[in-house]
Amino acid sequence: MKWHIPSYILDIDPYVPGKPLSELEREYGAGTCIKLASNENPLGASPKAVEALSSVLGALNRYPDGSGFDLVQRLAGFLNVQPENIVLGNGSDDLLGMLARVLLKPGDEVIVPSPSFLMYTIVAQSAGATLIRVPLRDLTVDLDQMVAHINSRTRLIFICNPNNPTGTIVKRTEFEQFLKKVPPNVIVVVDEAYIEFTRDASCAKGLDYLKTTPAVVTLRTFSKAYGLAGLRIGYGVMPIELAQLLHRIRMPFNVNCLAQAAACAALDDVEFLRKTIDITHQGMSFLHDELEQRKINFFDSQANFFLIDVSRQAKQVFKDMLKQGVIVRPMTAYGFPNYIRINIGLPAENQRFLKGLDRIGIAQK
Numbered sequence: 001m002k003w004h005i006p007s008y009i010l011d012i013d014p015y016v017p018g019k020p021l022s023e024l025e026r027e028y029g030a031g032t033c034i035k036l037a038s039n040e041n042p043l044g045a046s047p048k049a050v051e052a053l054s055s056v057l058g059a060l061n062r063y064p065d066g067s068g069f070d071l072v073q074r075l076a077g078f079l080n081v082q083p084e085n086i087v088l089g090n091g092s093d094d095l096l097g098m099l100a101r102v103l104l105k106p107g108d109e110v111i112v113p114s115p116s117f118l119m120y121t122i123v124a125q126s127a128g129a130t131l132i133r134v135p136l137r138d139l140t141v142d143l144d145q146m147v148a149h150i151n152s153r154t155r156l157i158f159i160c161n162p163n164n165p166t167g168t169i170v171k172r173t174e175f176e177q178f179l180k181k182v183p184p185n186v187i188v189v190v191d192e193a194y195i196e197f198t199r200d201a202s203c204a205k206g207l208d209y210l211k212t213t214p215a216v217v218t219l220r221t222f223s224k225a226y227g228l229a230g231l232r233i234g235y236g237v238m239p240i241e242l243a244q245l246l247h248r249i250r251m252p253f254n255v256n257c258l259a260q261a262a263a264c265a266a267l268d269d270v271e272f273l274r275k276t277i278d279i280t281h282q283g284m285s286f287l288h289d290e291l292e293q294r295k296i297n298f299f300d301s302q303a304n305f306f307l308i309d310v311s312r313q314a315k316q317v318f319k320d321m322l323k324q325g326v327i328v329r330p331m332t333a334y335g336f337p338n339y340i341r342i343n344i345g346l347p348a349e350n351q352r353f354l355k356g357l358d359r360i361g362i363a364q365k
């Protein structure tokens, strides 16, 4: 290659997102297909958020408020933290990138659970850091092994709670034991993209440890329970000193004006959030029973998705399900070549998914 690209960049496997619905519908016709591949909200977006967009449309010629003042104030009240603790991101992905840029350099080590959300590895690799992958134990983040891998080069530990793609959680008691063993110079990032869906009251919440040492950074998103994935808006809550460092390298207008307005309104739409959580939990019980009846193995999940054992190549199942008009996510890249992940859809979508599985012969009733 004629350019001088660092080898750690050339080593990155690009992130492969869920197939877009529009792509499949170009083949099969509009309104005929469903997507259960990206853990999105099947109800759409909060109606209040959609309404709030119209108030911004007249000012699209203006740059957004680079500080996200209104949203930061609303979030601070909602989370009971100082506005200075909050950094907004163009999705929580953006926060992952900012943390890596601020905290990592070649030679540093980052501890990640494996398998878990793939962006942790990508942001760490793009900073030239060395990844220490700690396998899940019983499909759960193995905090003891994470501690065992800490050394003088360790800078960051990522924890996904609930974990994507297994849906398992870290409990408060184990998290507290873990924190006691992490040295003060290591930062613990708890990614809570699916926290709104958890039913287990013992689930650890990063915000409870904002003032503890070591520093705990909590990441949340409006992409899932709030239904705003297309607008790209997430946030991090962290010690003020760290937030100030992120602001140094943050793109000045990283969160657009539509996203800011919609997120403010979505926070107020308690009814939509309730509906989303209810439909997700109902869908989970329904699919739980139906999969069990079909003797298909899957894992209990505290998020809005299931990891399902299809007992054959997931990539082939993905293709076969596309022919049924259903987009699922093969988990091959996550190290589960015989598993797919699906998020809970509307009741009719859940039925359609099962019908598709039956048609391609994954299991017969």
Ligand SMILES: Cc1ncc(COP(=O)(O)O)c(C=O)c1O
Pocket (backbone or CB within 6 Å): 038, 039, 090, 091, 092, 093, 094, 117, 160, 164, 191, 193, 220, 221, 222, 223, 229, 232, 233, 234
């Ligand atoms: C665990 C986890 N973290 C973060 C994200 C990214 O969320 P956002 O849309 O806010 O960038 C996802 C998206 O799928 C996720 O699963």
